Structure formats: C-alpha cells, structure tokens
Amino acid sequence: MVAAALKISIAFVLIRTLDWYLLSWQCLDRPIVIAPIIGLILGDFRTGIIMGAGLESIFMGISAIGGSVPADAAVASVVAVAFTVLTGASMEAGLALALPIGTAMAAFAAMFTPLWGSLAPYWEKLAVADRERDLFIQTLLVSLLETAIAGAVLFVAVAYGVQGLNDFLASMPAWVMRGLGAASGMMLAVGFAILTSMIWSNEVGVFFFLGFVMVKFLNLSVVPIAVIGVVIAVTIFLIDKQIIDLKQARAALPADGSSAVGGEEDFFA
Secondary structure (H helix, E strand, O other), rough: OOOHHHHHHHHHHHHHHHHHHHHOOOOOOHHHHHHHHHHHHHOOOOHHHHHHHHHHHHOOOOOOOOOOOOOOOOHHHHHHHHHHHHHOOOOOHHHHHHHHHHHHHHOOOOOHHHHHOHHHHHHHHHHOOOOOHHHHHHHHHHHHHHHHHHHHHHHHHHHHEEEEEEEHHHOOOOOHHHHHHHHHHHHHHHHHHHHHHHHOOOOOHHHHHHHHHHHHHEEEEEHHHHHHHHHHHHHHHHHHHHHHHHHHHHHHOOOOOOHHHHHHHHHHH
C-alpha cells in the first residue's frame, strides 16, 4: 500500500503541476485522463479507463462558480481507482465513494485559502514595484506547496486509509453494498443531468430524445451513435455557414439593391 501510494501521489503532483501551472489547465487532471494513468501505474489499466469514464460522467457538470467549493475531481478519481484496484472492491463502490472523498478534499484545501489570501497585499507591492520575476517565483512556489500538501494528504489516504475503508465496508450488510451500487448509478445520472441543465435549449433538446430512442429502442452501441452525432453536427455547421455567407453577401450589396452584373447591363443598354 505504501509503495503504491507513493507512486500515485508523485504522479498526481506531477500531473497537477503540469496541468495547472505550466500548461494553464489543459484538463490533464480530469477524471477521464488521470484515472487511466493511475490504473496503469497500479497495473490495472482497464479498470482505470472504465472508472475514468464513469467518474467524468459524475464530475463533468461540477464547476467552481463564485465562492462555491466543488469536489476535487482529481483526488476523488485517484482515491476511487486506488481503492478499487488495491482492495479488489467493486467499481460501483469506488464510484459511490468518489464524491464524498472529493468534497472532503475540497473542504480541506479551502482551509488554506485565508493563508494564501494573506499574501496578496505583499504580492501587490511586488507588482507595483515591477518585480515581475520575484512575483512569478513566489506565486509558483506557493502553488507548488499547495499541490504538495494535496499530494501528501493523498498519500496518507491511500497508504493508511484504503484498507481500513475496505475492511469497514466488508463488515457492512449486503444491502449496504447494494445501496452503494445503486447510488453510483444515480450519481452518473445526476452528473449528466447537471451538465444537460447547462447546455439545454429548445434547439438541441430534440437530439437528447433522439439519442434516447437510439439506445433504448434501436439498441445501438456508443460508436454508431457517436458517428450519427458527428454527421448531424457537421451538417448543421455547414448549413449555418451557408446561411452566414448568404447574409454577408446580401449585406455587401449596394443600398439600392443593384449589383455589378446589373451595372454592366445598364452600361450596355
């Protein structure tokens, strides 16, 4: 457990540092990316891929807005995959535990916000004094420290908490595990519902029901549905492009409605 925890903690710190502070958040620490990486490190890439897709479905609609503290999807994904692979627990149990773990980690990270905020006046003085190099180095070091703290907590959670959590769940009645499985299924639905509520409109809503019919009644798999979706999206894009080009062409006409061809006809007349 300790060796595995050390490996995935280092991987987590490297991925988050690369994603947040060097590439400006290119989404490398999203569940669909980091979960397969953790699964590969632990020797079960297949479980990492499957759980990454499920975890992304749960967290894809959760975002930090204003002063809200959402769940830490990356830490939740790492712990969920580690719990499933290292203990041999079901994926449903791992998915059900992901959201509480991520929420707890986000609340823990929020405890340090006043500390980082207290440094803002000093950093403002550096900015006013045009000491850009010092400002960059100090903010980067603080960011790395914050990530290192998260990595340390992750190490302790995996090395000393995963087996205890598994023993605790093993002592629970069978109906509790069935409940966790049902809860994981509902979490996937809630994740999709949150995302759908953000992008829903009368123009695209009809495609939601089209996809439901293709899955439920036509028994199509993900690949043909994805191909159909791409064809529909490209078709709509080309139609919209033609409409825009037509509007631009009409806007370029003279105010009296005449055209270059009409002018030539008038000349020869």
